Amino acid sequence: MRETVNLRRLSEVLGLSQTTVSRALNGFPEVNEKTRARVVEAAQRLNYRPSASAASLATGKACAIGHVVPLAEHMMINPHFSDFLAGAGEVYAQFGYEMLLRVVAQAEEADVYRDFASRSRVDGVVVHGPLTNDPRIPLLKSLGLPFVVHGRSDDGTGDYSWLDVNNRRAFCRATGFLADLGHRRIALINGLEAMNFASRRRQGYESVLADRGLEQDPSLIFSEDMVEPYGHRVARQLFSSPRPPTAILVSSVLPAMGVVRALAELGIRPGADVSIIAFDDCLSFLQPASDGKARDVPFLTAMRSSIREAGRRVAEMLLEQIAAPDGGRRHELWEAELVIGETTARCPVEQTPLPAAAKS
Amino acid sequence: MRETVNLRRLSEVLGLSQTTVSRALNGFPEVNEKTRARVVEAAQRLNYRPSASAASLATGKACAIGHVVPLAEHMMINPHFSDFLAGAGEVYAQFGYEMLLRVVAQAEEADVYRDFASRSRVDGVVVHGPLTNDPRIPLLKSLGLPFVVHGRSDDGTGDYSWLDVNNRRAFCRATGFLADLGHRRIALINGLEAMNFASRRRQGYESVLADRGLEQDPSLIFSEDMVEPYGHRVARQLFSSPRPPTAILVSSVLPAMGVVRALAELGIRPGADVSIIAFDDCLSFLQPASDGKARDVPFLTAMRSSIREAGRRVAEMLLEQIAAPDGGRRHELWEAELVIGETTARCPVEQTPLPAAAKS
DNA sequence: TCTCCTCCTCAAAGCGCTTTGGGAATATTT
DNA sequence: AAATATTCCCAAAGCGCTTTGAGGAGGAGA
Known part of the structure; x- marks a missing residue:
C-alpha cells in the first residue's frame, strides 16, 4: 500500500521544477540528456506514473477507445465479438490506449455515444455490426467523434472509414x-x-x-x-x-x-x-x-477471414485517424479465402x- | 459538431455560481428545489455533462473497473469471457461505472495492475481464472487495489472476496x-x-x-x-x-x-x-x-451455472466493496444444477x- | 425597528498534469 | 571584451470539476 507519488513530489525529490521533470519524461528536446537520465531513474525508483485523469484533463486526450457491445435480441452477446476485441486490444495496449466497453441494449447505443462525446471519455469509437443506412454514422459525425466502421453501412461510398470483408x-x-x-x-x-x-x-x-x-x-x-x-x-x-x-x-x-x-x-x-x-x-x-x-x-x-486480424487493423486505422484527423477516410476491403x-x-x-x- | 459546454459556461448562462450548479446537479440538499429544477433543465437543454477526467481528478474516483483479459497459450482468448463480461457490464452501466479492458500476455498482467494502481485508472479489478496460490492476490493487496476473484485461489480461507461455483x-x-x-x-x-x-x-x-x-x-x-x-x-x-x-x-x-x-x-x-x-x-x-x-x-x-450471472454478481460485490472498503470480505459459493x-x-x-x- | 436564524448562494482553493513564455546560464561569434 | 546564439530550466497559467468556509437574503421573533 505504498502511497502514490505525484509529479510535485518527484520534482521536489529531484530538486527540479515540475516542468522540467514532465518534459524529461515526455521526451522533449529541451532537456539535458543527463538530467533526463536522472529523472527517468528517479521516476522508476519511486514508481511514478502520471495520473491518467490529470493527464487527460490537461491534454484533452482521453487515450481511450470506446466499444459498444450491443446486446442482440434475447440479450445475446455476439460471440464473434471477443475475438475482434482481442485483436483491437492488442493494438491499443501497444499504443498506450485504453479499451472501454459498454454493454447496453441496442436502443441505448446512441445515448452512449452522446455520453462518450460530451464527457470526452474516449477519443474515438468502433462501430460494430452496421445496418444498412445505419443511424449511428450520421450521429457520430454530428458529435465529431472519430470512428471506424467494421463492415459497411452502404456501398462504401459514404464519407466514413471502414474495413470490410468482401x-x-x-x-x-x-x-x-x-x-x-x-x-x-x-x-x-x-x-x-x-x-x-x-x-x-x-x-x-x-x-x-x-x-x-x-x-x-x-x-x-x-x-x-x-x-x-x-x-x-x-x-x-x-x-x-x-x-x-x-x-x-x-x-x-x-x-x-x-x-x-x-x-x-x-x-x-x-x-x-x-x-x-x-x-x-x-x-x-x-x-x-x-x-x-x-x-x-x-x-x-x-x-x-480472421475477425481478430480485422480487429487489429480497425484499431490501427482508428488510431491513425485520431492522430491525423484531416488525413482523409480509409477503406479496406478484404477477400476471404475459400x-x-x-x-x-x-x-x-x-x-x-x-x-x-x-x-x- | 456542437461544441461541448462546460460547467463555467452553464453557470454563466444560468447566472449562478459553479458551486451551486454543481451542487444542484449532484443532489446536494443546500440548494433550493426551484433552482435545482432550473439548473437541471438548462443542463439537459444545453447537453451539459461533466467531463469524466475533470470529475475523477477532483474526486479521486475513476468510476471504472479494470478487467485483464489474459491471452492463454497460443494467444487464445477464452470464450467464456465474453459472457462474464456481458453480465458484469450490465451492472457497471447501471451504476455509472466504466468497464476497462486490457488484452495482454499472461506474463504482463502484474504490470497492468501496477499501472492501474499508480495511475489511478480504475477503482477496482476483477481477477479471472485464479491459479492455486495465485500471485495476483498478494500483489493486489499490496497495491491497495480493491478486487474480487471469480473463482478461488485456495480453499477460500484467504483474506479476499470471491465468488465461485462448487x-x-x-x-x-x-x-x-x-x-x-x-x-x-x-x-x-x-x-x-x-x-x-x-x-x-x-x-x-x-x-x-x-x-x-x-x-x-x-x-x-x-x-x-x-x-x-x-x-x-x-x-x-x-x-x-x-x-x-x-x-x-x-x-x-x-x-x-x-x-x-x-x-x-x-x-x-x-x-x-x-x-x-x-x-x-x-x-x-x-x-x-x-x-x-x-x-x-x-x-x-x-x-x-450461468457465468453471466456470475459476472453480474461479482461486479455487484466489487462495487459494494469499493463503496464500503471496511465492510469485510464477501464470499459466495454457488451450486451448479445437474x-x-x-x-x-x-x-x-x-x-x-x-x-x-x-x-x- | 432591530436582531437572530435559516436557507441559499458564492468565491476560491485545490486535484495533478501539460504547456506557454520567458530568463539565467553557458557557449559561440565579432 | 562585448554581443549574440544556444542550451537548459523555471514560474505560472490553465484543463473542468468538487468542496471548503463564508457571506447575503429573507423571514421570524422580540
Missing part, C-alpha cells in the same frame, strides 16, 4: 463452387439481414443462382442471429421437408456446428450426403492448436431428375 | 450419477489444472471413483485449454484405444461439442453408446432462443466382464 464475393465463390460440384438445391442459413453484411451475402448467393439459372426457393433461405441452436433447428427442418437441399451455405461456424449436430442425429453424413460451406471468422476457440505439427485438412469447407475441407463433395443425386430439374 | 460438488454429483447408471470407465476431459477450478473438478471426480472402488486410469484424464478441437482430438484418441470409456465428463460445452463431432465421425451415438456430461456455463451463443415456447429436453446432460439431457443413459456394456471388472 462478403458478396465470398458467397459468390462459395455458391459457384457448390454449383460446380453439381448442387442444384442450395440452402442459405444467413445472419440477420438487417445487418449489411448479411444482405451482401445473400446478394452474392442469389446472383450466382440467377446467373446459372438455378431455382431460387425462398423456403431454403433463413435469417437469424448466428448461434448454434439456430443451425440445428433449421437443419432438422430442412431435412424433414420433402425436398431437402443437397448443400448448405452457413453464415458462421456457430450455426454450422448446429447443422452438423443435427445431421449426426439424422444419420446424414456431411461431405458425403450433403455439402456444407460456412463463413469462418477464425474464432480462437475453434482453432486447432498449431503446435508445429502440419495442419491436417480442416473439417469444414469455409470462407475464411478453404476446402471435408464437408464438400460432388452432389450425390446430381443425375436424379428432381422436380425442379425436370422443368429444364 | 466445482468439486458438481463433479462429485456428475460422476456419481454416471456410476449409478452403471458406468465403470469414466473419462475426464478437464481444463488446465493449474487453474484452481480444474483441480477442484478433478478432486470431485477422483473422490467418487475412490469411494465407489472404481478403477482410476490416468490414461482417461486430460487437461488442456477448453476449446472445441481439444475435445475432438481426445475423443478420437479415446475411441481408438483398446478399452474406451463408456462415459465422459467434460469441463466445458466447447470441448463437449468437439467430442460430439468426433463421435459422429466414428458412428458412435451419444447417449446410446456413450454417456456425456459437460459443465455448462450457459454461454449465450449456445442457448436455444426461448421465445415463449416450452423448452424441450436439452441435448447435453450438464452441470449448469440437468439431465439426451447424452446420458445406462451403461450398455455394464454386464460385459471387462478386464477391469473381472478383478472385482
Whole structure:
C-alpha cells in the first residue's frame, strides 16, 4: 500500500521544477540528456506514473477507445465479438490506449455515444455490426467523434472509414463452387439481414443462382442471429421437408456446428450426403492448436477471414485517424479465402431428375 | 459538431455560481428545489455533462473497473469471457461505472495492475481464472487495489472476496450419477489444472471413483485449454484405444461439442453408446432462443451455472466493496444444477466382464 | 425597528498534469 | 571584451470539476 507519488513530489525529490521533470519524461528536446537520465531513474525508483485523469484533463486526450457491445435480441452477446476485441486490444495496449466497453441494449447505443462525446471519455469509437443506412454514422459525425466502421453501412461510398470483408464475393465463390460440384438445391442459413453484411451475402448467393439459372426457393433461405441452436433447428427442418437441399451455405461456424449436430442425429453424413460451406471468422476457440505439427485438412469447407486480424487493423486505422484527423477516410476491403475441407463433395443425386430439374 | 459546454459556461448562462450548479446537479440538499429544477433543465437543454477526467481528478474516483483479459497459450482468448463480461457490464452501466479492458500476455498482467494502481485508472479489478496460490492476490493487496476473484485461489480461507461455483460438488454429483447408471470407465476431459477450478473438478471426480472402488486410469484424464478441437482430438484418441470409456465428463460445452463431432465421425451415438456430461456455463451463443415456447429436453446432460450471472454478481460485490472498503470480505459459493439431457443413459456394456471388472 | 436564524448562494482553493513564455546560464561569434 | 546564439530550466497559467468556509437574503421573533 505504498502511497502514490505525484509529479510535485518527484520534482521536489529531484530538486527540479515540475516542468522540467514532465518534459524529461515526455521526451522533449529541451532537456539535458543527463538530467533526463536522472529523472527517468528517479521516476522508476519511486514508481511514478502520471495520473491518467490529470493527464487527460490537461491534454484533452482521453487515450481511450470506446466499444459498444450491443446486446442482440434475447440479450445475446455476439460471440464473434471477443475475438475482434482481442485483436483491437492488442493494438491499443501497444499504443498506450485504453479499451472501454459498454454493454447496453441496442436502443441505448446512441445515448452512449452522446455520453462518450460530451464527457470526452474516449477519443474515438468502433462501430460494430452496421445496418444498412445505419443511424449511428450520421450521429457520430454530428458529435465529431472519430470512428471506424467494421463492415459497411452502404456501398462504401459514404464519407466514413471502414474495413470490410468482401462478403458478396465470398458467397459468390462459395455458391459457384457448390454449383460446380453439381448442387442444384442450395440452402442459405444467413445472419440477420438487417445487418449489411448479411444482405451482401445473400446478394452474392442469389446472383450466382440467377446467373446459372438455378431455382431460387425462398423456403431454403433463413435469417437469424448466428448461434448454434439456430443451425440445428433449421437443419432438422430442412431435412424433414420433402425436398431437402443437397448443400448448405452457413453464415458462421456457430450455426454450422448446429447443422452438423443435427445431421449426426439424422444419420446424414456431411461431405458425403450433403455439402456444407460456412463463413469462418477464425474464432480462437475453434482453432486447432498449431503446435508445429502440419495442419491436417480442416473439417469444414469455409470462407475464411480472421475477425481478430480485422480487429487489429480497425484499431490501427482508428488510431491513425485520431492522430491525423484531416488525413482523409480509409477503406479496406478484404477477400476471404475459400478453404476446402471435408464437408464438400460432388452432389450425390446430381443425375436424379428432381422436380425442379425436370422443368429444364 | 456542437461544441461541448462546460460547467463555467452553464453557470454563466444560468447566472449562478459553479458551486451551486454543481451542487444542484449532484443532489446536494443546500440548494433550493426551484433552482435545482432550473439548473437541471438548462443542463439537459444545453447537453451539459461533466467531463469524466475533470470529475475523477477532483474526486479521486475513476468510476471504472479494470478487467485483464489474459491471452492463454497460443494467444487464445477464452470464450467464456465474453459472457462474464456481458453480465458484469450490465451492472457497471447501471451504476455509472466504466468497464476497462486490457488484452495482454499472461506474463504482463502484474504490470497492468501496477499501472492501474499508480495511475489511478480504475477503482477496482476483477481477477479471472485464479491459479492455486495465485500471485495476483498478494500483489493486489499490496497495491491497495480493491478486487474480487471469480473463482478461488485456495480453499477460500484467504483474506479476499470471491465468488465461485462448487466445482468439486458438481463433479462429485456428475460422476456419481454416471456410476449409478452403471458406468465403470469414466473419462475426464478437464481444463488446465493449474487453474484452481480444474483441480477442484478433478478432486470431485477422483473422490467418487475412490469411494465407489472404481478403477482410476490416468490414461482417461486430460487437461488442456477448453476449446472445441481439444475435445475432438481426445475423443478420437479415446475411441481408438483398446478399452474406451463408456462415459465422459467434460469441463466445458466447447470441448463437449468437439467430442460430439468426433463421435459422429466414428458412428458412435451419444447417449446410446456413450454417456456425456459437460459443465455448462450457459454461454449465450449456445442457448436455444426461448421465445415463449416450452423448452424441450436439452441435448447435453450438464452441470449448469450461468457465468453471466456470475459476472453480474461479482461486479455487484466489487462495487459494494469499493463503496464500503471496511465492510469485510464477501464470499459466495454457488451450486451448479445437474440437468439431465439426451447424452446420458445406462451403461450398455455394464454386464460385459471387462478386464477391469473381472478383478472385482 | 432591530436582531437572530435559516436557507441559499458564492468565491476560491485545490486535484495533478501539460504547456506557454520567458530568463539565467553557458557557449559561440565579432 | 562585448554581443549574440544556444542550451537548459523555471514560474505560472490553465484543463473542468468538487468542496471548503463564508457571506447575503429573507423571514421570524422580540
